[in-house]
Amino acid sequence: MPSRSLGLALALAVLALTLLLHRLAHLLPCGQWVQAAFHPDTSSVAQLTLHFSLLPRVAVALLAGAGLALAGVLLQQVLHNPLAEPATLGISAGAGLAITLVSSIAPAIGASWGRPLIALIGALLAVALVFGLSVRQRFSPLAVLLAGLLVTLYCGAVSAGLQLLANPYDLSFYLWGSGSLVQQDWSLFQSLLMRLLPVAICTVCLIRPLTVMALTEEGAKGLGLALAPARMVALGIATCLAAFVVSAVGVIGFVGLTAPALARACGARRVGQQLLWAPILGGLILWLSDEVVLTAFGAGREFLPTGAATALIGAPLIFYLAPKLRGTVGGTRAIIMAQARHPGVILALWAAILVGSGYVALHLGHMPQGWVWSDSMLAFRWPHLLGAAAAGMLLAAAGVLLQRLTGNALASPDLLGLSEGAACGRIVATALFGAASSGLVWLGSAVGAMAVLGLVLALGGQGPKTQPDRFLLVGIAANALGGVLVTLALLAAGPAAGSLRAWMLGDTGLITGRAAISVTALLPLAGLALFLMRRWLVLLPLGGPSSGSLGLGVSGARGLLLLAAGLMTATATLLVGPLGFVGLMSGHLARISGFHRPLPQLLAASLVGGLIMLLADWAGHTLAAPFMLPAGLLATLIGGPYLLWLLMARGRRARV
Amino acid sequence: MVTCFGLTRRSLLAGAAGAGLASGKAVAAVADPRLVVLDWGLLETVLALGIAPIAAAETGNYARAAATLPVPPSVTDIGLRLDPDLEWIHVLRPGAILINAAQSAQISVLKPLAPIWTFSIYDGSGEPLRNAETVTRDLGARIGRRAEAAALVASTMHNLRPLPGYDSRPLLLFSFLDATHIALYDRSSLAGNVLDRLGLDNAWTQASGGWGVVPLSLPALAQSPEARLICFGPVPLSAQSMMAQSPLWRDLPAIRAGRIRLLPPVWNYGALPTAARIADLIRTALARADGQDVIG
Incomplete structure (x- = not known):
């Protein structure tokens, strides 16, 4: 079996090497390569470039990729979860946020403690948070993954917010905030090697326990091994591996996920084989990604950060491998909550809170003279407040639809990549037809969302054979691919990039009254449609055959409901951007509050989603006035901790 | 005309500052346009024409990052250029709102507040200096300051006359984004336009997208070994320690020969006052001998 791993590794290496030699040939006659590599002539800029920039960059790429892949194998083995990797468990994001936070708030501490230590502290805090959140669910793979994704989203939002406050127009955050491999000497490679090597050697001692862990817990105890330590x-x-890599080159996603998956697909079944082959493949994947970027854009002109470009290689690989993956996450309904006792009362209460908050938000504002309660600003406030609330309701409803139809607790417009797809569609349509043709822009957004949904469904499997992890994997990959397109669009936009970036972060300041009304008018329509389809919503999750025997055009019904979810996502994304995770949070909040049947859950989630976006929009317009904070960003900041708190608090009660 | 040519940046600065301090009366006597300015290039043009707007976007950030002209304290800061506080603008009862063409997405929400005046300096044509001249004259005509606009154009063009006695080495204009990335200013940037007028060569000759700023990684500096480096501030701490350590940086031909000049921060999407400031800064910097500008 390792022969297939070897073959793949060789193929990746040959590809990367070809591109490297091609670049070298442009830089220096091949007769000087060896001299430049070992004893560069300091009067030759080309030789210095080869020695101090080009070669260390290759070395760092191989090392960082290997480190991430090794971390991925370890996490996947320990957690019995093929989707576990530093980037999905919040470890990389925690490390990255710690570095951003310290360098922007206390650069002196950053300089004296050093980046690796700060990254490690951030990573450990993130791990502690993720496991603290999932301890009540006994570390079920799904609970750990959900907590990890939430921590990732949250750290990302805080980082983006810090950058926005520090320098709203600095594109370099978008370009290299996600990782850069640029080198100007060998010092980074040496320090990374000195940190990674001892840690990696320790893993050799883990081969036996990890092999046993791959069996069952009971089997391990029978073998006399205490597995907890x-x-x-x-x-x-x-x-440690993830934190050190992040401190050296920034957050680089996908390698930790792709490399172990590839190794397994190549037949590396035993833990020892995976621990050997995944790092080799991971290093090669990152190196190849970097070579592709450098060859495509020219040395020094890397308009696409390699940290994002790993998606260009990783995502197609995931798409290709997804149908072959055997799911092990399981337990999609792990979080079981008690039924709400008085659902009608609770719904009425939430509706009252939404309306009351809207009334306060319309009147209370932060003006030059201080806090003011008046109705003189209604004309300016209602469009963005109404638009944000309506968009929040649509996203929440779309989230519930997706979660119910796919039977996957993590399915939501944002995590499955629908929002990112809608954003890409909007960007492409705007480039093609101009921002003025709003109908075509809406169509583009809808096509983008539906295209991603189609991809996720086609590769993720449907009906009773739905593989929850495969599904999410494809969604994560689609999200990352969309992110690459957005980065390229930002670069091409010139001075207009600022407004595009603001919209991506969920800036609601440009919502006009017309846009708000037209989206709000969709709400009753969507409500009516969902009411008429309520029977399908109850029956479809039962699975294909049983629903079919009840005399239902299963695929037709499912298709209609999915189309509704896609259109709702596309419409809302145009108003509030792809950020916010309202679609994910609201459905969960509704369920945690005891709404399980389709229609009450849809209603409850919509009310929560509308409330989150309304509060975020109001806070964004008043807290730092006259400086606006994007509502999508704030929605993540407000809603995220609430959801985490609920997961912890209610999880305890449910178990008792 | 001689008096026009004699109008230097300093006297412009003094004039603008004076106009700001006396904003209430002196400006109101000519006309009271009650301008709200959402673009920094337009802000400095308005100030240079002797008018203090009632409000402008991100005046604090302008003072930190651009600082071509002092903004009078009477000018209210109304928030982000991309998303200003509509309610604050409304309270100030503006006569007109000035934006640049890249901000036109805001027109639909700004329209109810006041007439919108759109000006375009950075339009992708790669001629921001020429566009800034046109915009200065247009703006001057709209607010009854034609003579001041003509004087500003004349004094700026006088400032941008060819520089005599330079050793003709091409210049590479850039600023640091972080330790390993730079923003390079090509011929289509404002600084690049200024360089052309000064009769100096830009070492970066590759085609550009027309927006003027090219993000590059540091090794790209090695592609122009003959150049003299002009580095606009600020230099981040991480870049300073890179400069102290990296053999690649220290062995760059320009660095070995001390051919680098460190300049204060400059707003690279500015108008005529910034163009004049860039010219002043480059002239002064090139008058220094090589090897004098050391970081740290």
């Missing part, structure tokens, strides 16, 4: 050690090692 081994688990902790493996987690610690993975966290």
Whole structure:
């Protein structure tokens, strides 16, 4: 079996090497390569470039990729979760946020403690948070993954917010905030090697416990192995690896996910084989990604950060491999909550809170003279407040639809990549037809969302054979691909990039009264449609055959409901951008509050989604007035901790 | 005309500052346009024409990052250029709102507040200096300051006359984004336009997208070994420590020969006052001998 791994590794290496040699040939006659590599002539800029920039960059790419892949294997083995990797568990995001936070608030501490230590602290905090959140669910794979994704989203939002406050027009954050491999000497490679090597060697001791862990817990006890310490050690090692890589080159996603998946697909079944082959493949994947970027854009002109470009290689690989993956996450309904006792009363209460908040938000504002309660600003406030609330309701409803239809608790417009797809569609349509043709822009947004949904469904599997992890994997990949397109669009936009970036972060200041009304008018329509389709919503999750025997055009019904979810996402994204995760949060909040049947859950989630976006919009317009904070960003900041708190608090009660 | 040519940046600065301090009366006597300015290039043009707007976007950030002209304290800061506070603008009862063409997405929400005046300096044509001249005259005509606009154009063009006695080495204009990335200013940037007028060569000759700023990684500096480097501030701490350590940086031909000049921060999407400031800064910097500008 390792022969297939070897073959793939060789193929990747040959590809990357070809591109590297091609670049070298442009730089220097091949007769000087060896001299430049070992003893560069300091009077030759080309030789210095080869020695101090080009070669260390290759070395760092191989090392960082290997480190991330090794962390990925360890996490996936320990957590029994093929989707676990530093980027999906919040480890990379925690490390990245710690670095951003310290360098913007206390650069002196950053300089004296050093980036690796700060990254490690951030990564450990993130791990502690993720496991603290999932302890009540006994670390079920789904609970850990959900907590990890939430921590990732939250850290990302805080980082983006810090950058926005520090320098609203600095595109370099978008370009290299996600990782850069640029080198100007060998010092980074040396320090990274000195940190990664000892940690990696420790993993050799873990081969046996990890192999046993791959069996069942009971089997391990029978073999006389206490697995808890081994688990902790493996987690610690993975966290260190990820933190050191982030401190050296920034957050680079996908390698930790792709490399172990590839190794397994190539037949590396045993833990020892995976620990060997995944790092090799991971290093090569990152190196190849970097070579592709450098060859495509020219040395020094890397308009696409390699950290994002790994998606260009990783995502198609995931798409290709997804149908072959065997799911092990399972337990999609792990979080079971008690039924609400008085659903009608609660719904009425939430509706009252939404309306009351709207009334306060319309009247209370922060003006030059201080806080003012008046109705003189209604004309300016209602469009963005109404638009944001309506968009929040649509996103929440779309989230519930997707979660119910796919039977996947993590399915939501944002995590499955629908929002990002809608954003890309909007960007492409605007470039083609101009921002003025709003109908075509809406169509583009809808096509983008539906295209991603189609891709996720086609590759993720449907009906009773739905593979929840495969589904999410494809969604994560689609999201990352969309992110690459957005980065390129930002670069091409010139001075207008600022407004595009503001919209991506969920800026609601440009919502006009017409746009707000037309989206709000869709709400009753969507409500009516969902009311008429309520029977399907109850029956469809039961699975294909049983629903079919009840005399239902299963695929037709499912298709209609999915189309509704896509259109709702596209419409809302045009108003509030792809950020916010209202679609994910609202459905969960509704369920945690005890709404399980389709229609009450849809209603409850919509009310919560509308409320989150309304509050975020109001806070964004008043807290730092006259400086606006994007509502999408604030929605994540407001809603995220609330959802985390609920997961912890209610999880305890449910178990008792 | 001689008096026009004698109008230097300093006297412009003094004039603008004076106009700001006396904003209430002196400006009101000519006309009271009650301008709200959402673009920094337009802001400095308005100030240079002797008018203090009632409000402008991100005046604090302008003072930190651009600082071509002092903004009078009477000018209210109304928030982000991309998303200003509509309610604050409304309270100030503006006579007109000035935006640049890249901000036109805001027109639909700004329209109810006041007439919108749109000006375009950075339009992708790669001629911001020429456009800034046109915009200065247009703006001057709209607010009854034609003579001041003509004087501003004349004094700026006088400032941008060819520089005599330079050793003709091409210049590479850039600023640091972080330790390993730079923003390079090509011929289509304002600084690049200024360089052309000064009769100096831009070492970066590759085709550009027309927006003027090219994001590059540091090794790209090695592609122009003969150049003299002009580095606009600020230099981030991380870049300073890179400069102290990296052999690649220290062995760059320009760095070995001390051919680098460190300049204060400059707003690279500015108008005529910034163009004049860039010319002043480059002239002064090139008058220094090589090896004098050391970081740290």
